[in-house]
Structure formats: C-alpha cells, structure tokens
Amino acid sequence: GEAVTITALSDGGSKPGAPAVRLAVETVDGDVFRSPAIALVVDSSPPELVILEPAPGAPVRASFPLVGTATDPNGIAAVEWSTDGGASWTPFEPAAATKSSSPATGFSGTVTPAADDGPTGILIRATDRAGISRMAQSSVTKDTSPPLLVFESPRQSDTVNGTILVSGYVADGGSVAAVAFSPDGIAWETLESTPRGSAPAAQPAPARFVAFSRIVDLGALPEGGAAMAFRATDLSGNQTVVRPLDPAAPAFTVDIVADKPSLQIQIPVDGEVARADFVVSGMSFDDDGVAELFWRLDSSDWTRLAGSNGFSVPFRLQDLADNEHVFEAYAVDLNGVRGDVATRTFKVSREEPVGRLESPDVEFTNKGIVELRGVASDANGVAEVAISFDNGATYNSAVGTTQWSYRVDSRTLPDGVHSVYIKLADGYGTPGFAAGLVSVDNTAPAIRLDTPADGEECIGSMTVGGRASDGLALRKLSLEISRLGSAGTVMMVELPTNGVFSSAVDIRSLAPGWYNVKAVALDGAGNDSYESRNVVVLEAARADYAELVFPAHGERLSGRFTIDGRVVSSVPVERAEITLGGAPFAVVETRAGGWFSLPVPTDSLSDGDLTFGVEAVSASGARLASESRTISWTRDGPWVDIDALVSGDFVIGRPYLTGKAGWDTPEAAEPGKEAAAAYKALVAARRVVAVELSRDNGKTWAAASGGKAFKFRLETQEYPNGALRLLARATFANGETSVRKRLVVLDTKAPTVSILRPSDNGRYNGVISIEGSAADENGLAEVAVVVRSGDKASYEVPGFIQGSYLDFHLLGATRFEAGLGLSFFDDNVRLQVELGQGFDATPSWDNLFGIATSSTPADERSRFGGYVLGARLLANLAYLPFSYWFGPDWDFFSMSFAVGASFTYFSQMDAIGDLFSPPDGKYMVLSGVVGQWEFAKFDFGWPLLKSFGFYVEGALVFIPSEASTSLEEFIRPNIGFGLRIGLF
CATH class of the missing domain: 2.60.40.10 (Immunoglobulins)
Incomplete structure (x- = not known):
C-alpha cells in the first residue's frame, strides 16, 4: 500500500542500448523484490503548435480549410479547434495520435463558422501524450456578401451610341480582388482597377473601393450588347456580375439605331x-x-x-x-x-397628261358663284382632275375628266387675281399639272360725292365732284338725275373713271323743282355702289339776282341803321347801287358770296316811309334789281346797331359781338331851369338800361355787358355749325326797345382733304401726279399742294410729347439757372436740363445772390459754387383753369401745383470750360425734392411762344456728404422763383 515516487532530474527517457531499469524493493525482513524492466519517459513541456492557413484576418466565405502542425517529442494525443471561444471543441479527423518516434503531426480540416459576417476568432488546442496542452489562436473575416458594382458613366438617364467610356466603382465590405469585362458574358478580360479616391501607388491593389473604366464599342457588341457584362470578385471569392444592357433592368440606354x-x-x-x-x-x-x-x-x-x-x-x-x-x-x-x-x-413618264383652263377668261372679272371649265388629255386616258384655288393647299375633285368643270364660291376668296392649279393624273397614275388665272371682285366700289350738298340750290349749271375707287378697276362711273316723285331718269351723264372727278353739268333743260342726283360706280364684276344728294333746281331767270335781307319789309326803325343784302351771279359782281325811292342813293362794295352792308347816313333822310332797293349789272350786261323794300323811319327814336359783324360774315373762334345803342336827344331849345330839368328827365328816360342777344329768333335772350357800348361773347363751341341768326335788343329806361338783326355763318370745322395718289412709300421719277379731293360745307377758298423732302415723320413731334419750353430760375439751391425741357401727357409731366451758377457765398438777406468779395470771410464762402448742371422731373398734382370759375373768357389763365425731383452737379469751378474738371477730381451731385406752384400761366394759343408761366419753387436739398450732426445740416430747405416760356 506504500507509494513510490520517482523524481526526474530532467526531461527525457531511456537511450537506446541502455540497461533495463527495474524497481527493487527491500523489506524489513531483507527480502528484495524486483520489478520487471520498465522504461521511463519524462515530459513536462507542451507541444509546439503552428497554424499554416488561413492567414490571420484572411477573408473567407461560409467554409474554409484550417491547416497546421503540432509537434511534441513524445507525440501528440489530440488536436481540436473551436470558433466559439472554447465553449465547444471539435477534433480534427482522423485522430492525431503518434508515436514518440514521430513527434510531428500535421492536421487539416474544413471549418464552417456559425457566426454572422465579420471577424471570427479561431482557437486550436494540441495535447501531447503526457496530457500537456498548448493552444494557438487566429482569426478570419467571414464575408458572404458579393461586391457592389456601380456604373457612373453613362448615367441612367443618358442615351448613348457608338464607342463610349463605361466607368464606375466596386465597393465591398472586405477587399475587391478583381474587376473583369466580357463583351459576350463568356470570355472575360481583367480590367485595371484603382483604389477609389487615391493614386494607384497610395494603396495596395486590393481595396474596399476601386474604380474601373473600359472603352466599349457598342456597335461591335453581339446581340445588341445585351450579353455585355462586368464582373467584380472580392478576396472571399464572392462575385457580382452586372449586365448593363440587360433589357429587364438596363443601367443606361443605348440607341443602336443612332449608331x-x-x-x-x-x-x-x-x-x-x-x-x-x-x-x-x-x-x-x-x-x-x-x-x-x-x-x-x-x-x-x-x-x-x-x-x-x-x-x-x-x-x-x-x-x-x-x-x-x-x-x-x-x-x-x-x-x-x-x-x-x-x-x-x-x-x-415620257409624256404626262396635259390640261388647261378655258373659261372664264382672265380678262373677265367674276363675282359670286363662278363655274370653271377646261379640258385635259393623255394618251393613256385621264383618270382624275383636281382643282385648287388656294395655291395648292387643298385640291378638290372636278366633275369630268377630258371635259371637266368646277363651281367655286368666289366670296370665299379675297378680291384680286388668283391662280387656279389643275392637278391631273393619267391611267397609270402619272401626274400632270396645269394652271390658270381667274379674276375675282366681290366688293362694291367706294364712292364719295362731295358736291353738290344736300338741299343745294342749282341754277343753270351744277358742279358734281367727288372720288370713286375699286380694288381692281372701275368699269363705269355715271350720274343719274331724276325728279323726286317720278319714276324715270331725266338725265344721264358719264363721268371719268380715273378716281377723282369734277364735272359741271348743264341743267338748263331741267324744269325747276327738287331732283335726286345719284352717282353710280360700277366695277368689272358688276358690283355697284352709289351716293346721292337731293338738290333744288331754280329757274334760269334766277341764276343772277339781287336781294335785300335787312331791314325787313314794313319794319319800323329810328336813328342809326344798316342795310344788308347780296348780289348773286355766276360771275361775281364787285359793286352794287342802293336806291331810295327809285333814285340812286349809295354805291356799296360786295364781299365773298356777294354780301354787302351799308351803314345808312341819316343826315340825308326824312321821317316817313322809305323805299330801298339794290341794283347791279352782271358780267353779261344784264341788269339785276331786287324787290323794293319799304320801311318806316323816324329820326327821333331808339336804335341799336351791331358793329363787329355784318351779314354774310364767317364766324370762327369765340369772337366778341360789339355794337352801340342809344336815343339821340337834341339839346334843350329854351334856357331856364324848367327846360333843363325837362331835358334831364328826357335823357334819363332815354337811357339804355340793358342790351340782350338772341340766337334762336327771339325765344331766349342773354344779357350783353355794357350799355351804350356793349359787347357779347359768342360761345361758338356751344353752337352748331351753319347759319347763325343774331338779334340784338336794346331796352331803354322808359320801356321802349329797339332790335337789329344779323345773319352770319358759323364755321369751326376744318376742310376735309384726302389724297388718292400717290400712295405712301411709292417711287417716282420725273413727274408726280397728285390726285385727291377736298371739301367744306361752306366752300373752299384755296387748295394748295406742298412737296417736302424727307420722311413725313421728320415734320411731326412724337405723340407723347406735348411741347417744349424754356425755364429761367432765380435763387433756391443756386444763384440762377436756365434750362430747356419737354412736356408730356397733356403737359402734366415735365423733364428739363439746366445750366446755371451756384452761390459763391452763403446767401443772406443782405446778399441774396451770394456774391463773394475779397473781404468775405472764409466761413461764409459756399462750397456749392461755380457752374452747375442739373436735371429736373416734375409731375402735376393739380391743375386749376380759371375758366372753371370765370367762364371761357379766362381760358388763357390757369395755375398748377407740381412735385418732383432735382439732381444738380456742382463743378465748384468759376470757368465754364472747367465744368467737368472739379477740384481734386471729385464730382459732387446733390439731389432734392421739389414742389412748384405755377401761380400764373398765360396761354395765348400762338404757334410759337404759346405760354408764359410764373412760379414759386420750394425744395429740400439733401447733403449726405456733409459731416452732419443734425437734421438741419443734412436737409437744406430753400425757395426760388422762375419763369417758364412754352415754345410750342
């Protein structure tokens, strides 16, 4: 149960040929136990790990190969990769187990990162047989989006053809590897691309934005260029192919036809x-x-x-x-x-169809419905005949072929000679053409009858005058005279057809009475027009006669009076004799129209009935005598007489009718107070208390001014033209009255003049024939023709200019000024230029004209001196004619109020030659607001110097160049006086 620990002094293992290693264990009893032979390998170092591809940061698409090597002296147990930061590991296949004799192991695999496009981290872990691991890391840029290819020229709105430059740019989230062009979408040509926004050497060839261009011959492209393509490839291998002429979505429009x-x-x-x-x-x-x-x-x-x-x-x-x-x-x-x-x-066609217009003849003038007739022929027959009477704008089918006709309404055509086009077609469609002329006149001639006038009295001969014209030509001009109330024409007179006519017609064969005189004009088409007058034919015996007009037969007169009458003769009679009681009394001179007026010398008359007459001898030697006229006359009695006008005078304008009235009273025959008192009472009873005038035969009366000497303004603008019968009535203190009469003619209308030939802008050589007509209801005294060189516009003033005037101005902003101006719009606007002289010294009451002397202090000298040049524009605000209050007698007098602006240049130089050479080269111009009161304007109606007007002018002059510290220094008020003389 005891463990044995062996501590190695260094890495390594048994070397080849070395004795076997055994473990011997001795017990306390001295027993020795030996293990079988063992080999010990000591390994404390991790393996070596190298990533061969991809390079760090390399762009990749959805999957990419991951290749590398792992090395360890004791062999590699495992190699794994992770793209999620080591959360999960994937081993490379097959397993990378090696023997210690093969310490190096290569690995490779296909990696598919699950992350979205963008940078992706890669971890690789290698573990050796001793269980020691080493990790390596790298990264790639995942890019699955294709590049964006954009065309910049031509633009989408452009229509191109021929050889063009196609250019644009490619944008990619990574880097653009290549741009290629194919004319047919099969064979590709790599284009040179440049990083956008940089010079070619500024960046490596791969870039995120690159520009490209290619010259393309559109005419050489197959299939009309629909297969032409541009291809962009990024470093990840993504590609974009764009066909700019794809019919479904073209990048621009190609007009192949235009090429x-x-x-x-x-x-x-x-x-x-x-x-x-x-x-x-x-x-x-x-x-x-x-x-x-x-x-x-x-x-x-x-x-x-x-x-x-x-x-x-x-x-x-x-x-x-x-x-x-x-x-x-x-x-x-x-x-x-x-x-x-x-x-x-x-x-x-060796021969085209022919035709012609046979009727009507061009010499014949037509009106209304005109039937055109003609013929046509061709060896192959005539298939169609069409007529045009609007110069070929339209053609209308005629009736018939070889013999054709067409009815045209000539009222749809303007008067004149028109072309008739005839379009022919033969049986084979070969066209032919012919033309003719037709004369059309649907307008009646124009005629004007100037003389005689309606109601004119004619004796022996009648002058017929006027003018007639037609757009083409007059065929006939005649005069038809017929008696009123009867159906037939009693006289027919042919008149010349050359435009203006004037003819004396012998009417001695006509019986006295009323007749209608009708002038008839007839043109070539039969259009006629006429103008007529009603005249009265008097007995031939009355062709020359004499008559008394005033006083009337049986009239009672007293004191001064006149005898008015006239002698009418075909040849004017210069003198006539007044008879009294059949005996010669006085000789009078006749005036225009045969009128005469004789102030009767009363010293040779006796109270009672007086019988007057007038006698004259005509040019033919015939004696002319008026009917006797008896009046009752007394020396002692009231009288009134008109001096300014006599019967037969023509009245124009607004003349004064003047005269005298009175009652001649002899001195008292007996001395004494009672006789003197009686004389004074008699004079007082015979005093003129009123004089009145009537122009409506005594129905109404208007008071004249004055008494013994009176005058009365004839306001002719209120009277109709023609005979004006005037009655003057004087009323005396005792209630008695006296009346005198005058018969005058009011004529305020100018004669009418019309020039028929020559026409405006005509060209003539040698002799100019001038024809026209002139007429006036009261007769003409003279007709004169003036030929002047140059254009007639040279003798006229433009309509918007009413006149010109001179202006003289004292004081104000300058010492004096004289100017010339024009007036416009009924003299309500005036524009003038003026030259004058400024003040040398500041004006004062002691020195109104601002004259500087050697002793004038410097601070009193004016800076606005020297010669001045100015302009002034004025417009009337109000116009007050005095005739409005005081009647037409004051038409000549008026006043007006105007405002405007003035601009004055001050030269500051005393010599006019230095007007435009101011000191220091600085020009000084002052502006101002002007108000004028023209308090007295006298208009005399003369052709020249027609008016004189006196005015007062106030102005405010602005001095912006001054270093003004107050309003008074900035604005200078002034007042001046002037005279304006109207030139025309």
Missing part, C-alpha cells in the same frame, strides 16, 4: 416624275465615318460605291421604263455597322 450610319436621298423628291435624264443624289452621315455605300433599283443586285458623305447615281431616261421605280441605298460605317435602307420612289 447606324444614316443616308438621305435628297434628289429627286418622293413621287417626282422624271421626264428627262436625271441624277439620284443624297448624303450619308456617321460619327465613325462612312466606309462604303450600296444602291439598287427596283430590287436588283446591290451596287457598291466608295465611301463618301455624298453620292450621286446618274440615270438615262431611255434606260428606264415608264411608271414607278424604287431606288434603295444604305451605308456601312468604318466599324462595319450597316445602316437602314433608304428608299425613294420616283416615276418615269
């Missing part, structure tokens, strides 16, 4: 009919260059042409048959890519 060479056949046009030798020509295009061209006719064999951008194939007409032919051609580029076949159809 094909294109070919255009330009001549002949499609469907063109060839009737002579011709050439088929065109162009071919390709970004890689055109290698060769092929063509054929009517599906014959292909013929090769040398590569070129342009081609031409000549054909002789005699080598081709009639009817339709098809020319085909295609191009091949330098890469062998064949383009699409271009075709062009043309027709060959």
Whole structure:
C-alpha cells in the first residue's frame, strides 16, 4: 500500500542500448523484490503548435480549410479547434495520435463558422501524450456578401451610341480582388482597377473601393450588347456580375439605331416624275465615318460605291421604263455597322397628261358663284382632275375628266387675281399639272360725292365732284338725275373713271323743282355702289339776282341803321347801287358770296316811309334789281346797331359781338331851369338800361355787358355749325326797345382733304401726279399742294410729347439757372436740363445772390459754387383753369401745383470750360425734392411762344456728404422763383 515516487532530474527517457531499469524493493525482513524492466519517459513541456492557413484576418466565405502542425517529442494525443471561444471543441479527423518516434503531426480540416459576417476568432488546442496542452489562436473575416458594382458613366438617364467610356466603382465590405469585362458574358478580360479616391501607388491593389473604366464599342457588341457584362470578385471569392444592357433592368440606354450610319436621298423628291435624264443624289452621315455605300433599283443586285458623305447615281431616261421605280441605298460605317435602307420612289413618264383652263377668261372679272371649265388629255386616258384655288393647299375633285368643270364660291376668296392649279393624273397614275388665272371682285366700289350738298340750290349749271375707287378697276362711273316723285331718269351723264372727278353739268333743260342726283360706280364684276344728294333746281331767270335781307319789309326803325343784302351771279359782281325811292342813293362794295352792308347816313333822310332797293349789272350786261323794300323811319327814336359783324360774315373762334345803342336827344331849345330839368328827365328816360342777344329768333335772350357800348361773347363751341341768326335788343329806361338783326355763318370745322395718289412709300421719277379731293360745307377758298423732302415723320413731334419750353430760375439751391425741357401727357409731366451758377457765398438777406468779395470771410464762402448742371422731373398734382370759375373768357389763365425731383452737379469751378474738371477730381451731385406752384400761366394759343408761366419753387436739398450732426445740416430747405416760356 506504500507509494513510490520517482523524481526526474530532467526531461527525457531511456537511450537506446541502455540497461533495463527495474524497481527493487527491500523489506524489513531483507527480502528484495524486483520489478520487471520498465522504461521511463519524462515530459513536462507542451507541444509546439503552428497554424499554416488561413492567414490571420484572411477573408473567407461560409467554409474554409484550417491547416497546421503540432509537434511534441513524445507525440501528440489530440488536436481540436473551436470558433466559439472554447465553449465547444471539435477534433480534427482522423485522430492525431503518434508515436514518440514521430513527434510531428500535421492536421487539416474544413471549418464552417456559425457566426454572422465579420471577424471570427479561431482557437486550436494540441495535447501531447503526457496530457500537456498548448493552444494557438487566429482569426478570419467571414464575408458572404458579393461586391457592389456601380456604373457612373453613362448615367441612367443618358442615351448613348457608338464607342463610349463605361466607368464606375466596386465597393465591398472586405477587399475587391478583381474587376473583369466580357463583351459576350463568356470570355472575360481583367480590367485595371484603382483604389477609389487615391493614386494607384497610395494603396495596395486590393481595396474596399476601386474604380474601373473600359472603352466599349457598342456597335461591335453581339446581340445588341445585351450579353455585355462586368464582373467584380472580392478576396472571399464572392462575385457580382452586372449586365448593363440587360433589357429587364438596363443601367443606361443605348440607341443602336443612332449608331447606324444614316443616308438621305435628297434628289429627286418622293413621287417626282422624271421626264428627262436625271441624277439620284443624297448624303450619308456617321460619327465613325462612312466606309462604303450600296444602291439598287427596283430590287436588283446591290451596287457598291466608295465611301463618301455624298453620292450621286446618274440615270438615262431611255434606260428606264415608264411608271414607278424604287431606288434603295444604305451605308456601312468604318466599324462595319450597316445602316437602314433608304428608299425613294420616283416615276418615269415620257409624256404626262396635259390640261388647261378655258373659261372664264382672265380678262373677265367674276363675282359670286363662278363655274370653271377646261379640258385635259393623255394618251393613256385621264383618270382624275383636281382643282385648287388656294395655291395648292387643298385640291378638290372636278366633275369630268377630258371635259371637266368646277363651281367655286368666289366670296370665299379675297378680291384680286388668283391662280387656279389643275392637278391631273393619267391611267397609270402619272401626274400632270396645269394652271390658270381667274379674276375675282366681290366688293362694291367706294364712292364719295362731295358736291353738290344736300338741299343745294342749282341754277343753270351744277358742279358734281367727288372720288370713286375699286380694288381692281372701275368699269363705269355715271350720274343719274331724276325728279323726286317720278319714276324715270331725266338725265344721264358719264363721268371719268380715273378716281377723282369734277364735272359741271348743264341743267338748263331741267324744269325747276327738287331732283335726286345719284352717282353710280360700277366695277368689272358688276358690283355697284352709289351716293346721292337731293338738290333744288331754280329757274334760269334766277341764276343772277339781287336781294335785300335787312331791314325787313314794313319794319319800323329810328336813328342809326344798316342795310344788308347780296348780289348773286355766276360771275361775281364787285359793286352794287342802293336806291331810295327809285333814285340812286349809295354805291356799296360786295364781299365773298356777294354780301354787302351799308351803314345808312341819316343826315340825308326824312321821317316817313322809305323805299330801298339794290341794283347791279352782271358780267353779261344784264341788269339785276331786287324787290323794293319799304320801311318806316323816324329820326327821333331808339336804335341799336351791331358793329363787329355784318351779314354774310364767317364766324370762327369765340369772337366778341360789339355794337352801340342809344336815343339821340337834341339839346334843350329854351334856357331856364324848367327846360333843363325837362331835358334831364328826357335823357334819363332815354337811357339804355340793358342790351340782350338772341340766337334762336327771339325765344331766349342773354344779357350783353355794357350799355351804350356793349359787347357779347359768342360761345361758338356751344353752337352748331351753319347759319347763325343774331338779334340784338336794346331796352331803354322808359320801356321802349329797339332790335337789329344779323345773319352770319358759323364755321369751326376744318376742310376735309384726302389724297388718292400717290400712295405712301411709292417711287417716282420725273413727274408726280397728285390726285385727291377736298371739301367744306361752306366752300373752299384755296387748295394748295406742298412737296417736302424727307420722311413725313421728320415734320411731326412724337405723340407723347406735348411741347417744349424754356425755364429761367432765380435763387433756391443756386444763384440762377436756365434750362430747356419737354412736356408730356397733356403737359402734366415735365423733364428739363439746366445750366446755371451756384452761390459763391452763403446767401443772406443782405446778399441774396451770394456774391463773394475779397473781404468775405472764409466761413461764409459756399462750397456749392461755380457752374452747375442739373436735371429736373416734375409731375402735376393739380391743375386749376380759371375758366372753371370765370367762364371761357379766362381760358388763357390757369395755375398748377407740381412735385418732383432735382439732381444738380456742382463743378465748384468759376470757368465754364472747367465744368467737368472739379477740384481734386471729385464730382459732387446733390439731389432734392421739389414742389412748384405755377401761380400764373398765360396761354395765348400762338404757334410759337404759346405760354408764359410764373412760379414759386420750394425744395429740400439733401447733403449726405456733409459731416452732419443734425437734421438741419443734412436737409437744406430753400425757395426760388422762375419763369417758364412754352415754345410750342
């Protein structure tokens, strides 16, 4: 039961040839017991353990080989591995037991780690036969995810063709081992890859991110590039294969058609009919260059042409048959890519169908529904005839073939001469073409009758004038005169058709009475228009006559009065004789229209009935005498007379009607107080208390200003044009009245002028024929033509400019300024530029104009001196015409209020030549807010110097360049005065 302990001095065992070792045990009794021979091996060192693969941190997929060696002098009992930190161990198969004579043992096995992707630790434990163990550790990176391959060019939105650069990058959780390219998905080419974001030498070739690129000729790829692929492999062996042109999910779009060479056949046009030798020509295009061209006719064999951008194939007409032919051609580029076949159809005909438009003739002008008729012919028969009257935009089938017709509504066409296109087709489809002309006019002529006027009295002769025109041409212009109330035409007069007409018509054969005068214009298509007037034909005996107008027959007059009348003759009569009681009384000069007015000298008259008449001799020697007119006249009585206007005068503008009224009273014949008192009472009773005017034959009266001398403003803007009958009535203190009459003509309308020829922008050489018409309801005194050089716009002021003016300004921000300006928008906006002079010294009450002398202190000298240049913009806020309160007599006077802005440049130089050479080269410009009160503006209506306006101006000048410490230093108020003179 006793144990024996043997202590070894060192590791090892029995050496070969050594004597056997036995254990001898001696008892107390001296008995010796010997054991059989034993061999002792001493082993206290662990085995040697080496891992050959994988290398530490090596990337692996799901399973990987684990290989190594375990060495021990006494042999290895077991080798095991663990991937869960030693929680469980798996032995290598087969068991690694060895004899001591074979101390080294190799081990290998396939390890499948259960952990997720990422770093995985590996423990290996080797145990020798002595039961001593040694552990070794390593690690791998588990990576089962394939790399990510991304294309950067072309982009997904890009459409490409031809030879392109395909580039991108590969990203992997571990390292990218290789990137390869295959045009067909079978043969692979390894691409050079560069770590992304670094120079090639900055990192080893394997990297987590690598960039790649490859030049790819898309045209050379099989199957349209659908099999093209890029492959990325990481160090774990995971692979990603991407086919960028996979139809299911393309990475970019390839327009294979665009890479094909294109070919255009330009001549002949499609469907063109060839009737002579011709050439088929065109162009071919390709970004890689055109290698060769092929063509054929009517599906014959292909013929090769040398590569070129342009081609031409000549054909002789005699080598081709009639009817339709098809020319085909295609191009091949330098890469062998064949383009699409271009075709062009043309027709060959040695004779095409012919036709013509027979009616209507172009010389005939048509209107309404027009029937076109014509003929067509061809050796093979005519299959179709189509008509176009809109210059070929549309064609409409005609009725018939060899004899055809078509009805067109000419009202759908503008007036003028139009082309009629005739498209023909023969039995074989060969087209033909013909054309004709048709003249259309559906618009009636324009006609205007200027004279005579409605209601005009005509004696012996009647002047008919006006103008007529038509878009094409007038065929006839005539004058039809018919008596009102009867059906027939009593006179027909042919008038010239050259546009403007003026003709004296002899109407002596017409009986007196009312007639309708109608001017009728007829154009070539039968369209007509007319304009008419109703006139009265007087007896030929009244062609020349004399008459008294005022005073009226039987009128009672007293004091001063005038005799008004007129002498009418085909040839004006310059003088007429007034008779009194059949005896010559006075000779008067006649004015325009034969009117005369005679202030009657009362010294030679006697109270009672007076019979006046007027006599004259016409140019033909005939004696003209008026009817006698008897009036009752007394020297002693009230009277009123009009001085400013006489009967027959034309009234324009707003004239004053002036005159005098009174009651002539002789001096008292007897001296004495009673006679003097009676005289004064008589004078007081005969005093003029009121003068009134009436223009409606006495229905209403308006008071005139004054008494013995009166005046009355004729507000003609309120009256209608035409005859104006005026009555002046004077009322005296005793209640008696006196009335005088005048018959004048109000004419405020300018004549109308129309120029028919020449037209605007015409070109002429030598003689210019000018035709037109002018008319006025009161007759024309003169018609003049002025020809001026240059464009008519040169003689006009633009519409938005109302006028120009001069401006003179004193005080304010400067000593004085003079400017020139323009006014806009009814003179409500003004823009001006001005030149002036600033203050040399600060102005004061003692020195208003700021004039500096040698004794002026430096602190009183102004820095805003020298010559100044400025601009001013003003806009009216209010306009107050005085006529609003005081009537039209004050139209010339008004006032206005305006605000605006001013900008003034101060040169600080006293010489105008140095205006733009300020001291130190610093330009000083001050701005300001301006308010103007134009308190008196006088507008005289003259063509030049039309107005004068005086104004007061207040301004606030801003001085931002000052070192201002207060508002008063920053803003300088001032006041000035000015005169504005309107130029036009």
